[in-house]
Structures are given as structure tokens and as C-alpha cells.
Amino acid sequence: MKRALAFLLLATTVVAACGGNVAASPTPSATASATATAKPIQVGLVTDVGGLNDKSFNQAANTGRLNAEKDFGLKTSVIESKKQEDYVPNLTTFAQQNYDLVIAVGFLMQNAAWKVAKQFPNVKFAIIDGAPANDAGNTENLPNVANLFFKEQEAGYLVGVIAATMAKNMVGKATHNTVCSMGGIPIPPVDHYIAGYQDAIKTISPTTTILNGYSNDFVDQQKGKEVGLNHISKGCDILFQVAGGSGLGYIAAAKEKGVYAIGVDVDQIDVAPGTVITSAMKRVDKAVYDTSNAVKSGSFKAGDNFFSATNDGIAFGKLDPVVPADAKAAADKALADIKSGAIKPKTDLTVK
Amino acid sequence: MTIDQLIGAGVLAATLRLATPILLAALGGVVSERAGVVNIALEGCMLVGAFFGVVAADQSHSVVVALVAAMAVGAGLAAIHAVAAIHLRSDQIVSGMALNILALGLTSYLDYQFYGTTGTPSDLAGVPDIEIAPLAAVPFVGDVIAHQNAIVWAGLALVVLIQVFLFRTVPGLRLRAVGEHPRAAETVGIAVRQTRYWAVIASGMLAALGGAYLSLSVAHSFTDGMTGGRGFIGLAAMIFGRWTPVGALVASLIFGYGTALSFSLQGASIGDVRVPVQLLSTLPYVLTILAVAGFVGRSRPPAADGIPYETEGHA
């Protein structure tokens, strides 16, 4: 017992010693008793089962929440969902406490958000990556729900342009004219990225070999890395990951073997400098930030809100110095073309 | 489906990499259960090893310090289990499950506290590969083993070491006696509880090394729950391997091979039918069940495994 206590104390001391590093801890908020008069705008964020540490869109959404809290003087809170059945009660929790805006992160919550939003017509809701869906599975827009959509294929297309240009011109370590991608699991939001990526490569460099794989996991890094090593052994030298935590393993494979990787969702240039050449960014943080601001300023718009290249909701991330100017120029041009509608990236995979 | 996809050097090299963390957990299980303590907290020990290895590597920029720290924390978690299982004679499964939950919660919590907004540093000191230059040029063999990570070799070395320790040394003899018939061991003056403490602590260190392999050799970062149940699979490998280090190695290799196949066969077809990638992923698990049902069958644990030892005067 003494040993057990000693260990616990050791562990807690570690927490305490490192506590200073904590960047921003969530602010304790007022309880439900606060009345509507003169209260600050309250924003509640409900993550999906990935949790705040998913190195992906939940984390990005939380970043947007914290930025909005700082910049607009809001009161915000977050609940991490541990199970899919928690979505309804977690959304309800914020709605019952008269939050002004409740944000559901992830398409998994479409049905849950529909259920809760119908019950609380005076509370505004936003769904990242989705629209309210009734029990039959059909989209049923509600006057108090904003559907925040992203065109992942556009982000995939932009980084695909950079990859294709580098592969075609054999830039740096990209010498095999082969590029790859790896998804977590084959579901639409993942495959949209990859479809856009492949579309760009087929368009710009038809001779380039394209491979695609799945780690079948959003967490396991070793599985992601093995897929990466397998791809590299087949000549891949630019690897695009769309697999959350598992994708970090895919990047690790690229780093270990000295080839290039492309990050996803958030700017992952810092994950492995020199390896990650750019990132296909889906600005979930911006969506959360903008929507919070819209509620505060009274410009909240229910129904579909598209975050795309057009409104900088989609972008490619910072570029590594190895990326040649012509590649950047090509990507910039593609961005402009997408904005203008001249290019409409595909949403179906070319290479499965 | 080609020969290369089935038994190519790449597949075999991947087999070794994928088997290593499971092997280390299984070795931990072997040591602990041979001494008579069921340690289902291997998963938790791996997880804290993975996390605190990263923290220590980040703070010290030294791989050695990182590995020592990982194993120390693994030993610490195992020591809690040892106190509960040996000293307090609590239910060993309960204690192990509680520690697994604790490890998952604690590492996720601390990960978010430490690295939530920034992510694990990219310049983390990693465990290096061991390049065997003379072999590198040898076809096939070189591709399989010339560039494996130091911990892969450590795992293989530990198989030999622990096999020799258990079956060819005096302390190993005593440890097995304690796991088979603790009272007999006590009557010849062997300190049963002390032996069990060391065994459990060693098992925590081995599992933590397996966790550190994942974070410091494979991923060079930590993600929540990154061990993904490998501690439990290690437990299965231990039983599959009949509580021997060499058996655990065989079991881990079979499992690792199944996993490697599930990647190398992606995109392969049987006739005209493309095998769904998700079903390929069941390969290692199906393979393990088939192997155990087909070739291993009944296996007998150490006779006193999981049974708290009661004696007077030492409590």
C-alpha cells in the first residue's frame, strides 16, 4: 500500500511539475442558473468519440473554440463523447443550459443533432461535416442548425497538384514517379480527400503511378507505418495520409525512409520538418471560429454553409523549402481555378 | 496474389517489426505467470511505457534515459499490481483491469496536458535501427534483418535470455518452483513473495519496453491508446506459447505475419473478387485461432498461477 501511494504521489507530482506547460485549460463556466439577461454568449462544443486528442478535426474544432473565446469574449465549454450514444445527451446538456450555440463535431452526430435541435428551437446548433438527418436518414434542414460542410476533395486536389508536379519533375527525393495515399478507413470524408488527390495527379501527371491503402484504424501508428513502409518499398516517395493518429505512423515511415509526406486536416508541417512538405487543410477551427462570431454578431445562417477554397475553409498548408516554385505556382493556380469553378475535383476514387 | 506478397523480404521484415511489441508483452506475461501471478495489466504497462518514454525523451533528449524511464514507470505500475496481488491477495484480474483503465485515463490526460495543443515534439530522440553492414548486401536475408530496430533485436535477445534464465539458472529454477508449488518452495527456504514481486515488476518492465518500442522506435510520438490491445494479444501469445519464451516468440511471429500479410495483400484478388481491405485485417486474429486450435490445443498453466499465496508471519 505504501508503494501504491508513493507511486500515486509520484505521478501527481509529475502532473504538478508539468502543469505550467498547460497552454489553455477550459474555463469553468457558470451553471445553468445563469439567466439570459446580460450574460455573455455561451458556446458549447461536443466532440465525437475521437476525443480532443485526436490530432484531427476534434482538436482543430477545439482550437477554434479557444480562439473564439479569446477574441470575442465568449464563454465556452467542451464535452468529449466517449460513446456514440452520448451524442444526444451531451448536446442536450448544453441546450438545456441555454447555450447560444452548440457545435456538434463530426458527421457521426447528424442524427443526434437533428433530434436535439428540434427540441430546442431557440438554441442554435452547428454540425461540422454534416446536416441534420432525421430518423430515416434523410437530411432535414432546421431553422436553427448550420451545416458546416467542407470540400475535402479540394484540399486533396491542391496537395495532389504539388505531389504530381514534384513526382513528374523528380524533385529532391521524389525519384520514382510514384505517389501514394493512405486512409484510415474507406468512408466518404476520407475518400473525398484521396479522390481529389488522385484526380490532380491523373490530370497533371498521367504517367505517375498511384497507390492507395488503408490502415483500418484511426489510432494505431504501427499499422499506419507498416502501410507506409510497404508503399515506400513499392517506390512511393510522396505519401499523403488521411488517417488521424494512425496517419502519424504513415508520416513516420516517410521520415524514417527519407521520403516526403503530406499532412491532413491541420497544418502538420511541424510534425516532421523536412519530411512533411505540405498539408491538405480543412479549416475546422475557422468554421468554429466564424460560426461563433456569426452568433455573436447576429449573422448566423442556418442550412448549408460551405467551407471551401472559395472562403479559405480549404487550403494547403505551409510548404517545405524543397517544394519548388513551379509546384507552388501550380497549386496557387489550381486554387484560383477551384475558386472560379474552372476545376471541380472528383469525389470518387480513381485508384482504390 | 504473388509470392512476394506472401513471403517476400518486406513481409518478413514487417513480421519482425509487428511481432516485437507483442513479444515483449508476452515475455512479461511469461515471467509473471511462471512465478504464479496473473498480470492482465500488461496493456497498461505498455501504455505508460509508451507515454513516459516519450516524456523522458522529450525532457532528456537521451534514448537511454527515455528507455530507463519507460521501464521504471512500467515497473511502478506493475509494483502496484504486485502489492495488490501478492501482499493484499486481491483478485488479480480486478487489479489488472483497474490498472489498465488507470493507465489509459492517466496517459490520455497527461498527454493532453503536456502536448495537447502542440503535439509531441518532432525532434524526439528515437531508438536507432541497427544496421548490419555485411548482411545488407545479402539478397533477401539482408532485406529482412539488416535494418531492424535495436529493440527488435533486444526482444529476440530477451527470448534467449529469459529462456536460459528460466530453464538454465538457479534463480529461474526457483521462480518456476514458486509458480508451480509455492509451499514447496517456501519449505526449502525460498522467499515466495519476494520472488513474485520481482517477477511482476520485471513483467512490467518488459511490457513497458514493448510500449516504448511503439512510441520511440515506430512512431516517434505518442497518441492516446496507441498500444491498441497489444498487451492482451501478448497475453494470448503467452498462452499460445505455453508459457515459454520461445513459444511466445513463435506465437508473436505468427500474429505479426498475419498482420504483415493483411497489409501486403491489400488490393489482391482471389479470382476476380477483390478481398475487402477490412476483412484482410482479420487475418492475424483468424490465423491465431486456427493455429491454436489446430496445433497447440490444451495448454497447462503453472499450477499456482493466479492463486495468492497465503502464509503466516510475512503479512
Add this chain to the structure above:
Amino acid sequence: MIGARPERARTTGATAVGTERVPLLEMRGIRKRFGDLQALDGVDLVVNEGEIHALVGENGAGKTTLMNVLYGLYHPDSGTIRYRERDVRITGPRDAIALGIGMIHQHFMLVPPLTVAENVVLGDERGGPVLDDRAIEERVRGLEERFAIAVEPGARVEDIPLGLQQRVEILKVLYRGSELLIFDEPTAVLTPQEVDELFAIVRTLREEGKTLILITHKLREVMAVTDRITVLRGGRNAGELVTKQTTPAEIARAMVGREMKQLKARATPPRTEVILDVRGLEALSDRGSPALRGIDFEIRSGEILGIAGVGGNGQSELAQCLLGLRKVAAGTIRIGGIDISRDDPKRTRARGVAYVPEDRRIEGLVLAFTVADDFILGKQDRPPYAANGIVLDPAAILKAGGRLAVEYDVRPPNPRAIVANLSGGNQQKVVLGRELSERPKLIVVSQPTRGLDIAATEYVHERLLEQRGQGAAILLVSSELDEIRALSDRIAVMFEGRIVAVLDAASATEERLGLLMAGHTEAAA
């Protein structure tokens, strides 16, 4: 060779064989309580150097507890121990071993998967951390030669018979240079020949200068081999006797505090109806080797057939085959003319077969169950315990449990008591109550009195004879030849999976049985 201690033992031993002796060990006023049980209540024990000292008493008298105190496995609540005229404190086996005290445990303290040599040296391996199999086997072989004890040092303990396992226990103690050897019920599992061999070893040890304490309840052995006797009863001293000046009857009186009953003579001869008829029975052991190699015998109504034999010659497998617990490879087993050799235990029992298994704690009873629950084991799906075979009737189970507990003298007669908390004798009564209460045709009984005290043993025997009187056929497997000879109408001797002889009880002398059990068929015929 073995270390320094035996030298000293030999020099002191030279004088010790005489009559004038110094106490080697003095235990005074030893008390030990376990929960509500005062196991030892101020016991004294004085053992002289160089003697063979008998420690006798019924099961539960405190003999083993006292020796465990001496060996450091239990700490006494009070009392003193003097060894070689010095007060000593023994906190664990290590201390006892260091003092030169060794114990041959009744339940062998051997690790089955290890080899003989590994078991001998375990805890005192010598020669560095590396286990040198050849060296330790050589060392053990040297020890065996010196004390004329033969066991193959490289054999696994789980592969050798109990008689040899006991020699390993003795070797363990000798290896540590013990001067005081404690034998806890050493003959319980041995054949008469093995007992003779053991006593030869025992005498050799005394001649080598060792002092021995022999824990036993078998008076013949006490008379045969010991010098002095300490009798315990109910955790207290009940007599100090010199073997040459006493009689078995006197010892027995001291042990039980009353005169012993004589077994009732077999009043009726067996009837003519054949209940069990076994022909050409063959079966494999757990390891897949032949365990039964063509067994033929029959038992009639009202007859007890004793099976004598050294443990491991197929007796257990025979009992298991009769019950349907072991696959029959060839041959037939007929109960009242119907072949049951392919039946599982459930169907076998439905034919009227009852079973009192060898190890009541593992095979006979579910220890964690209540008395009432254990009484219905195997009958749980029948009325009155289960109405329609679907729903248990707890009231009926409890009622039956209470009735059987009284009828079979289970103490306390509480059907809700947990069986694990009962004494061995009362546990066996639960088994008997379950197995005998439904008028079985055939009762397979294996080691029915092992570990029981005299009163419980008498009880078991009476119940078996009562069943015989009611016409049951009984197959009695026992390693206690006295028991077999006292109860059986005929005695079959098993050796290496065969019945080598069937004798009438009258003509089955202990010597004849012993030779047959050892495989000397022609000599005994």
C-alpha cells in the same frame, strides 16, 4: 561431499545409540491458535539425540501443526524451543534448515514438472547462478549412494511413483545435512515392501547418527521402528512412552481416550447374483500409454472386492472406466447384464453405480458449495430437487440436506454450512450421504479413509459394511492393506494394468499381497 555438518553428526551419533541420551530438542508449552481452533494447547516434546521418536495421535491432534511450528512454517503463540541446549527462534524454514532440521512432508513438497535432482537441490543449488544439470545430478547420485537410496536423478518427479517421490523428499533433507529428520505420515502411500524399504532407510539414517521424528497413527509401525513415543490428543500431551515398555493397546488408549471398536464380523456371505461383470477391459492413461491391459473380474451382490496394488498400477483408471469417466478402449463392463462401457457418467450412475472418489476435495465435492448443494450433486435435475427437471426447489434441497446431514452424522448438521469449512471426516460423510442414500447397486470406492481420524474411519467402514449387507456390490480401492483385508470378501491385486491374482480374504496374508503387489506373481502363488 555434502558439507561439514554430517561430520559432526557422525561423531555425536557414535555415542547416541546407547541408552544414556541428551535432549537434542526440547519444545515446551507450545500454543497455537487458528481462529476459533486451539490447535496446540501447551504441548511439550523432548527428543533425544540419535533416537527414532514417534509422535502419534489422531488426525487433528496437533502433530503436524507442532512439526510445522518446529519447521518455522507457523509461529507459536507462546512456548519455547531449545535445540542443542540453546534457545532458538525459528522464523521460517530457512532457520530450521540452518539448524539442521529437515522435514519429509506428508503432502510431498515437490514441484512436479522439475526433475528429481532439481527438486533435491532447490533452494540450495550451490555452484553459481547457472544451473548445471549434470553437476547437480552427480551430486544427488553421490548422496543416493551414501544413504543407499535409489531414484533416477534425471527423471521428472511427476513421472515417478509416490514411493519414489518420498525418497526424493528424504534426499532433499539429507542434502541439506539435516541432523533431525521429521517424517510426517511417511507410510500412508507405500506398499508393505516399500514400508520395509523405508524403515531400512530409517535405520540406516539412525546409524549414520541422525535423529528422527516419525509422525504416524499406525501403531504397528510405531512398535516396529521407534525408540520413544509422545502421544498427542486434542492439542495436548496425552502420554510419554518408551516403545519397548508399552503395547499397541496402551498407545491406542492414549490416542483416542477410549477403547477402539472391533469391526463387525462379516455376518452374511455374498449372494449369488452377479452385479458387475468386467471382461477384457483395456484403457489408456492420460499420457496415452496402456493403463489397463485386459481386466476380468466380477462382483456379486453383497460382496466387497478389494483392489490392492501399488499406486499407479491402473486402479484409478479402473475406477474411472467403471464410472464412464475414462474412455474404454476394449472390453465390456456389465451391470446386471447391460453393457455400460460406452456410457457417460450420467448414464452409468442412472444404472445404479455410485462413486466415492479418491480425492474428495477435488473429485468428490465442490468445496465452495453448501452441504445441501453438495448432497444433490448429480441429482440436481431430478425430483424432489428439481420439479419437472426445470426449476430447483431450494426448500426441498435444504430439507433433504438437513435430513442427510443428520442421517450421516455430518457435524455440524447444518445444511447451509460451506463444505470447505468442514473437517475431512465430515466432508467424506457428505460424499457418503450423497452416494449411498439411493440404494446403489455398485459402489466404487477409492481410498475412502485417507487422511481421516480413527472415529471417521470407523464410521466409513461401518457404512460400507451396511451397504454390503443390503446387497450392494462394492469395489474397494485402497492403499491401506489393513483396510482391504478387514473389509473385503475377496482381494484382487493389480500390477501394471492387470489383475495378477484374486485371493480369498482368508488366504490373503500381508506378505503374499505385498509380493503380488511388487509383481512377484510366481512367488506368491
Add this chain to the structure above:
Amino acid sequence: MASEPQATPTGPATAPSVRQPTAQWARGPAVPVASVVFALAIGAIFVLLSGHDPIAAYIDLFRGAFGSPYDITETLIQTIPLVLAGLAVAVAFRTGLFNIGAESQLLIGAVAAGAVGARFADLPGFVLFPMVLAAGIGAGAGWAAIAGYLKAARGVNEVITTIMQNYIVVFVMHWLLQNGPMTAPNALGTPASAPIGAGAVLPIIIPNELVPLTRLHAGIFLAIAAVVVFWFLLWRTPLGYELRAVGLGARAAAQAGIDPRTRIVIAMAIAGGFAGLAGMIQVTGVFHRVFDGFSSGYGFDAIAVALLGKNSPIGIALAALLFGAFARGGSIMQANAGVSAQLVSVIEAVVLFVIAAELIVRVLTARRRERKPLEAIA
């Protein structure tokens, strides 16, 4: 006695878990309550160190779980699958088996229920619901029986089989629901099946006028019924008696005519049936369709629930309620007090450790314990 090696055919890990099944609860509530308090005190250290007020956090925790009728119903919704999965683990424990596979049994029950419920969506409730119920229970039972069969026939340790089965089902579900045979054409863009027919949906049992928004569905009656069935089966039927006999003394049972091999298969099937029912209830009561990966670890929490509840019906119900309360209250604690959700896991682990490992009792009695000698009780 513990020190006597006894080679029984049951698994190595199981024996300790079934001894003294009700020892602790039988001592009255003092010890469990003290244990919870002690565990919360340790948890408070963590909360404090993370920069929050532990008292406020615990008030939120409690209010979140039981603060209003709505909260209570939400806690109960969390409790239902834990009770059933806990029973699945406990039935196996009682038979001397360690069922780590409740997770996959639950999932496969959900898949089967969802598949039948969607395929025959047009059938009326009185036809459809029994079909869905049978599909969920049957699939879980059949799947678990594989592990039992492999143990009985081939001696394969059930721990290996059930661990491997957990993973297999996860990937099979991925396949079925991600553009696979069960994927709904209109699946909300998510890996999910088509909705089940209205006839299979478990009704909400509390009118919205009484508790607004409540989702509490009739599955709670099924869960209560399952607890009763568990008790009745184990303690009031010959089969249950046989399972317990096999769990506590397989060889004694065998010689008495109770074949442990068949009972092992039956026990696993029953265990799988309970878990399958849990999956079926989640589909028919909560989701009304099958989502890919909807269960994150009920099967593992269930091991803790079964052990915490000492494998007894009431104990399991209470333990599941405790875990359900932590799950629900933890969300509110995070929302209001800002305490990290992971800390709830830490506190949960400490509670489990302290209560189920009987920490307090054992520390108190550690010095007084003496082993009764064999002879003394023989």
C-alpha cells in the same frame, strides 16, 4: 487450500474471481461506501492538481448523474448495456471461464438485430420485434459458443479465442458498414446500416410531459428481466447449478455426471446471449440502426462491472449503475467544471481498484490473517 496446486480443467485466471462470491457485500454497505469515499479522495488530488475545485467537480459529477429526472434517465441508459454485458462476463466467470469477448458478442448481436430489423422493416411489431430479439440474442450466443466449443473440443483457452474474436468482429463490422453489404444507400454519409423498422423500435417509457426529452426506452425492462433471468438461471435451475458446479469444481462435477465440456459451450452461449441482447437493445432502443464502431469498450467495462459486482445479480446491477453514473456525470463534470474526461477514467480506475480489490478490507486485515493449516480443518 490455496497453496495446494490443483490441476483443474478451468482456466488459470478464473479461480480467484469466483471464490467467496458475496463476501464483501455481505458485510454490509460500510466497506463499499468507505471505498468509494477513499477513491474519490484520491481522485480529488488529481482534480486539484489539474487546477479545478474538487468539491465543485464532484457536485457536478453527482448532479450530472442524478441531479434531475432527465439526468437519472440518461444514467440509466448508460447502465443498461453495462448490466447486460456484465451478466455476460459473470455467467462465464461462474462457470470458471474468463469471457473477454463480451465486446464482440455485443457487437455481433447489434449487427444481427440491425440487419433483421432493417431487412424486414415492413413487418408489424409483434412479428418483427421477436425476430430482432431472437437475432440479437442468437447471434451473440452462437458467436460466443464458438469460443466455448474450441475450449471444450480442442482445449483452446477461451481467453485467446475471445480476445481474437473482439478484433475480428470490429473489422467485419467495418466491412459490412463501410460500403459493404449492410451499408444503407442513404446512410447519412456515415458507416451505418439502414434504419430498423418502426415495429422493432423499443418505445420511450416515460411520457415527455413528465420528463422532457427523455430517451429512456423499454430496454430497461429487458435489462431488469435479464438480471432476474440470470439469478433464476444460476440459482433456481438445474442447469445453473451445473454451471456453478463446473465453475467451482469441474472434476467433482464431471464424476457426478455433469459433463464440463457441454456446460462450457452452454455457458458461453448464454453469456453471448446476454451480450447480444445488450447490442440488440442499443440498436432498437438508442440508435435505431447500426453504426460502425458504436461500442467503445462496453465489453471491457463489463469485466470490471462483473468483478465489482462479485458476479452476483444485485452486485452487477449496482456496479453497472456506478459506472453509468460516472459516464453520465463525467460529461457534466467536464462541461461545467471543465475537468478533463480522462480524469473520470482515472477516478473510475481508483474506485475499481479500491472496491473490487477490497483494498481497505485487506489493508485492515493484512496483519491479522493466518492460514489455517490443513490438519486443523481436516
